Amino acid sequence: MHTEYRWITTPVTAELLRGALEVERTERGVLPHRLPARARAQCADPQLAMAEAQPSGVRLAFRTRATAIELDTFPTKRVYVGAPPRPDGVYELLVDGRLTARGSVTGGNTLTIDMLAGTFETEPGPPGTLRFTGLPGGTADKDIEIWLPHNETTELVALRTDAPVEPAADRGRRVWLHHGSSISQGSDAAGPTGTWPARAAALGGVDLINLGLGGGALLDPFTARALRDTPADLISLKIGINVVNADLMRLRAFTPAVHGFLDTIREGHPTTPLLLVSPILCPIHEDTPGPGYPDFSRLAEGQIRFAAAGDPAERANGKLTLGVIRAELARIVAQRAGDDPRLHYLDGRALYGEADAAELPLPDELHPDAATHHRMGERFAELAFAAGGAFADRGGTS
Template sequence: MHTWTTTPITPDLLRGALDLERTERGLLPHRLPARARAQYTDPQLAMAESQPSGVRLAFRTRATAVELDTLPTKRAYTGMPPRPDGVYDLLVDGRLTDQAGAAGGDTLTIDMAAGTAENRPGPIATLRFTGLPDRAKDVEIWLPHNETTELVALRTDAPVEPEPDRGRRVWLHHGSSISHGSNAATPTTTWPALAASRGGAELVNLGLGGSALLDPFTARTIRDAPADLISLKIGINLVNADLMRLRAFTPAVHGFLDTVRDGHPTAPLLVVSPIHCPIHEHTPGPAAFDPAALRDGELRFRATGDPAERAAGKLTLTVIREELSRIVRQRAADDPNLHYLDGLRLYGEADSAELPLPDGLHPDAAAHRRIGERFAAFAFAADGPFAAGRG
């Protein structure tokens, strides 16, 4: 029988969130601050930034049992099989020890054909982790990377205190749904989480599904956030949203980098171009759902642009890689801490043949691991852009 102690969930118990919203039922972590969220109330962005990729509870305790009450928001798609519950990863002294899912919570039903969404309220869920070692230890509970999660209550059978600062460098990464963790199996196996673990860095993940669009409010968020290391993975969302042409893209990249540098003038800054994505290598966007796949209960994407439109300035992944490389070379003459990584080094054409993107856009769990390992091997190498002592 456990004697439970309830500990208020306060900001000093959370890592990876840039804002916390007090709701009627709990505490909702956000990965964009309120000022940024107010500047464009896009439902896709709102969903993405409230999904707590990289956000975790972190505390030190002798507790052998931990209970966490949460209110997740499940997503369901009309005509498609149910999505699995989001996964919570429990780490003890940095090692994965247990996993759980939260049954219950609200349900957001999305009809992609009709373009509608309906929210149905549900009950609070309780996760329980038992059998933890009876000693002082660091405990982390990583929240589901793909499931909006309100935190309601934390109970343990021994007191907790915030995890002490271990002196790890803070790595802030911004990217698309691939960085967010789409199709990764668990929150600690998204490619940024894997890379951070290998590099010994404290991750702040600003991978925002469908929303890596060079938004000025995102640049200002990065400018103002504490960070020792910064990486920006730019490209795929600009193509599949068909958001801008080359004339707008180049100044927008410069402006984004200028804003980040206003707050972090000497931090190692790594610009990463897109990984290989066959549908958009030479074909502009917009991307669209494949209606034939939807009829079969599958989710796949296709490119709907015309390759000939590249001559008129339409963006493809090959165009973006060429331009990002040129921009970084130009700026690096005055910015020795600015670096470039071709995304094809993380996942290229041969990888696509071996581990194809299941839905045409997003890597699977095995590909996430490969990308994370390759990123860490490049960025955190002794001579890499994130090597100790850089910046």
């Protein structure tokens, strides 16, 4: 039986969104960004442009008595030449904080990527519609969150409900601002609330702003300024893997770049708890420098594996490995501790280490799977938000 709804259309505005640093108005609707326009203008890297426009951690948040919701979106789907089709991005509906439903949207742009030729081609398509029905009724408003796909660029076209909506109220939660690589963005998580930062935020009772940028945790000054200028009660930085697999710099450049990154953030957040997290275990880069490279030999089977092309002997010339970076990050935090007592260090292997790798190996030698994201989120919550942790609630932050 088909139910007819009396739809109310509500414009999608920044007031209805959480987790985005900027909202761009497009010809079709609005596009959430996780880096501001000033930062985007300072880097022409198409990988960074794609990653920051994929709305990891971004969600619609509103209150309503509606029992049905429709959301028109215009996604950008990725197709890799020679590989099986990728699954559609996942949207997740939370009602009063509980995961209630999941869905996907067809249509939108198709971005065809030929990794062997290094080419990109975009083919336009129509918008799609996400529908959630059968929500609890009654006379009381519900808190609704629709988490957008963490790995699929998503323009928001129209929001329709069968009852009026209003922006979600401020719940008085602390805001956690996190920056990292594709592992922080979500890599192979099962859905947007299943990325390890989203899982940790739920357990820690904080509101997440996720600046995990696939391939983009490179100590860029414009990213440091974005972090500096974003209001937050808690800040974490997960640094290392992209610096190594991009073969971006040597130790001589890495150390002052980390200091400069921290100095810039401290200009806007002088006393905010700031947790510097080193890389999780990644066997291919523990003792072998970058660059990293993808192995396409199993592409037709839908598998891409990563390997390290560097020579371990090059560490003597300042080439970086994950082991070198962990030692240097720990040393930097210890050096700054006297002047910055709210700067903390966490060894990433406490989130995913050798025992975890034996049980849950990285499927492509680089990115964790869905189960590992879940475990990492729980570990981070235990280490950072619990009593004695860098983010323990001590009755207020600066």
